[in-house]
Amino acid sequence: MTAALTKIYVPRDTTACSLGADRVAVVIQQHIEKNQLPLEIVRNGSRGLYWLEPMLELETEQGRVAYGPITPDKVDEFMAAACWLRSDQHPLYLGLTEDIDYLKRQQRLTFARVGVIAPTSLEDYCQHGGFAGLRTALAMKPQAIVSCVTDSGLRGRGGAAFPTGIKWQTVLDTASPQKYIVCNADEGDSGTYSDRMIMESDPFSLLEGLIIAALAVGADRGYIYLREEYPLAEEVLNRAIDVAYANGYLGKAIAGSNFSFDLELRLGAGAYICGEETSMLESLEGKRGEVRSKPPLPAISGLFGQPTVVNNVISLATVPIILAQGAEHYQRYGAGRCRGTLPFQLAGNIKYAGLVELAFGYSLRDLLEDFGGGTRSGRPMRAVQVGGPLGAYLPESQWDTALDYEAFIEIDAVLGHGGVVAFDDTVDMSEQARFSMEFCAIESCGKCTPCRIGSVRGVELIDKICAGKAPAQNSILLEDLCYTMANASLCAMGGMTPIPVRSALEHFAEDFEVDAGPASRPSPQA
Amino acid sequence: MGLASNSPLEHENLVERIIKELQDLPGALLPILHRLQDELGFIPPALLPVIATGLNLSRAEVHGVVSFYHYFRSSPPGRNTIQICRAESCQAMGSRALEVHAQRALRCKFNQTSADGEFTLLAVYCLGNCACSPAVRVGDEVYGHVDAAKFDSLVAALSTSEVQVK
Incomplete structure (x- = not known):
């Protein structure tokens, strides 16, 4: 019998890999083989603490402990320190991952599993609460599922912030033998990467959200429209879809019920406009991505002229926890008409860039200073663009604005998809x-x-x-x-x-x- | 990119095979164009009538789609495709200077291929790597915190022309 192997987690996420995580994994594997080390590599997603990437984690009796950044040039020295024997003896030791301040101060609901699990391991997903929402939904009537989402207060996380439940209600109420669910995964806004993280690090949560949406409105076909610029997300999602089909979560008789749902991934082709829902539907139909006039709303006449739910990745990936824990639980987070949480993405010239999931209501300054830690260049911060390329540039006098859709509209700005891009004083x-x-x-x-x-x-x-x-x-x-x-x-x-x-x-x-x-x-x- | 030969006849056989396989998908045109570009690296204009016939579309409709999307190209790319992100997050970290540097280093502008056929330089608007701007993509690999020096070493590692000269 071989001794139990200690798990060493090496993230596989676009940004972690852009800093050398794949190379780090290769070198660690060489050390394991050469020296017969009692280690086993797990490729998890990223926790989103990007200034610490590649951030490695080791399983210990106290829980997972983190080290970072372990770039390819530091990995030999890291392996020489044999941290699996005594974990806290390394200069880049960060302590228990869960206790890292940046993570501890967040409210991770949608991102609860991101970076924790191996992305396409169904076992990991189920062990961490996966498919609890679907199980609940399967025992409910369609109207009850829609009402639960409406009551949760969830609003479209793609940026438009339209109440998700009302959109679903319209599709449910529109009689048609063919309805569709379309996931808008054309995350084109500069400064945003939360959709990418969900798709690369916890793809089953998106699939579960899609299945619940289909069950709620009576759709039997769905598409994920993914941007071409996300090759890793494409690979992970396709793998997750295969695993879901093989295990009865997609296709006929889902999870033992009499409900069927087919899902296909489609790729965009480098057009920002295809993130606009009607343009995306045109593209899915095989046409130029030209915007349609509204009305009719896609909920009434969408893909191929049929009633269609079009939801962003984060909206759909949030649905499972709403079903699993109840509308009231999700409602409890947030402020005013903004319920729940929003995964903010710190980007641009910022010291501690990363994913910060917070309930609505904190101020922009909390994000920029408490989480972001000022600029990466060390120069004074001068402007911040929130909400992607169509969002306002905010001067310091506006940084005390609450992170809330309505509060941003009041200052002629938008919260959008939650991207926050900082600029220092060299910006023109x-x-x-x-x-x-x-x-x-x-x-x-x-x-x-x-x-x-x-x-x-x-x-x-x-x-x-x-x-x-x-x-x-x-x-x-x-x-x-x-x-x-x-x-x-x-x-x-x-x-x-x-x-x-x-x-x-x-x-x-x-x-x-x-x-x-x-x-x-x-x-x-x- | 596949290794299909460049003969027009083989291109036609290839596209007919792809059409046969994918034409029953609802909205099949984009999946067909993607597969073709995966195989050949570009969409030869001579194939548009074949695709149009296969999908019962007009040539104008197919051309309209190919030309609408930035990703689809009508001429072969260089051996490596380098995309530099021009969007705001990367601008905040110096991508404007990187763009200038890259065009000078490769002696070509955006949407052009270097004289030795090694590199096609493209602009891209966001790779989702905004936590580590500026970002550059080569093939399916994304690189973060790319400054002029890192760009040069990337190019040097990819370049084969020096070997060929010797």
């Missing part, structure tokens, strides 16, 4: 405003004029203003253009591009003066 806000218009021009689907043409004119106007060409008149024109785009665009792409532009103009007007510009600023520190 006229360049950022120009980029917002440029990005809209590159990614516009071209269907409506305000977005297609307005974005091109917007770039030209900002260039003129910054070059000192009739800045007063051109500023009036730019504001007029923003007004037109905001009010006359077909979808949020053109409609919200003015948000970052106007916020830059309003709060950082000095950057649009002729003698400003990058030449007079300190150079950015990479």
Whole structure:
């Protein structure tokens, strides 16, 4: 009989791997084989403490302990220290993982298993509460499932914050022999990666959410529309779907019931606009990703003209815990009309970048300072863009705003999908405003004029203003253009591009003066 | 990328095989284009009429789809495809300087291939690696905290032209 092997966890997540986690796993395996070490590598997902990646964990009697960052150049020395014999004797020892302050101060509901389990191990998933929500749902009537989601207060986590339960109710109430569930996994916002983490680190939670949604509204077919830029998520999701089929969680007679549901992964092809739900449906139908006019709502006439639930990854991955623990439990978190938690993603020029799942109601400053720890460059933080490329740039005077959908709308900003991108004082806000218009021009689907043409004119106007060409008149024109785009665009792409532009103009007007510009600023520190 | 030969006839056989396999999927066009680009590295314009016929679409409809999506390309890429993220999180960490450096180092602009055919340089808008900006993707590998020096060593490790010269 061989002695029990100690588990050593090496994350397999895009960001951990971008810092060398795969290489670290290879080297550790070589050490294990060469020296017959009593270790067994488990590839978990990432806990989302990205400044510590690659963060390794060892199983001990007290629980899992962490070390990080163990980059490929440090792994030989790490293995030489033989931490599995005496765990706390290493300079990069971080103590019990669960006790790391950054994790301990979070409220991880949707992300409870992320980084803990081996992503495609059904056994791990079930041992950590997986499929408890589905079991509950299978014993409920469709209306009761929908009501539970409505009562939980869950709102669409893709960014639009529309109540998930109301969307489901519309699909449930629309009679049709064919209904669809579509998961929007086209996470294109810069500064966001929470969908990616769920798909790479806990894919079964998304599958479980999809199955429950299908059960609730009476759909028998679902699609996950995943962006092409996420190759690891594609691999993990496809594996999870195979495992789910092989174990009776997808296909016919799910979990012993008489309910059937088929699920397929589809890939996007590098179009930001396909994150807009109607554009995504067009793309799934094999067409150009051009936005549709609404109404009809997708809930009434969606994919192939049938009633369709379109939900973001985080919304769907949150459904299982709502069903498992009850609407009231989820309701208890949050503030005002924002119930539950939002996984915030700290990005850009920030010292402690990572995933922070918090109940609504903390302030942006709590995130930036208590969690983020200031800038990575060490220079003063000057602007923060919240909510992706269509979100406002916020100056320090607005950082005390509560992280709450309505509080952000009040200051002409959006919380969106929870991305928080920090900039230090080397940022030139006229360049950022120009980029917002440029990005809209590159990614516009071209269907409506305000977005297609307005974005091109917007770039030209900002260039003129910054070059000192009739800045007063051109500023009036730019504001007029923003007004037109905001009010006359077909979808949020053109409609919200003015948000970052106007916020830059309003709060950082000095950057649009002729003698400003990058030449007079300190150079950015990479 | 597959190793299918470059003869037009073989391309046609390949696309017909792919169409046969996938044409019954609802909304089959994108899956077919993906498979074709996986195999050939690009979507040869000469194949559009074959796809159109196979799916009972017009050539214009197929061309419209291929040209709409940034990912689909109509000409062969270099041996390595390098994507540099141009989005905000990477901008906050110096990607504007990295873009300039990369175009100078490879002596080509975005959407072009270096003269030795080694590298195709592409812009990308977010790789979801925003906690470790700036981010670069080569094939299916993503790299974090990429500055000019790290970019150069990446390129050096991938480059075979030096070996060929010798």
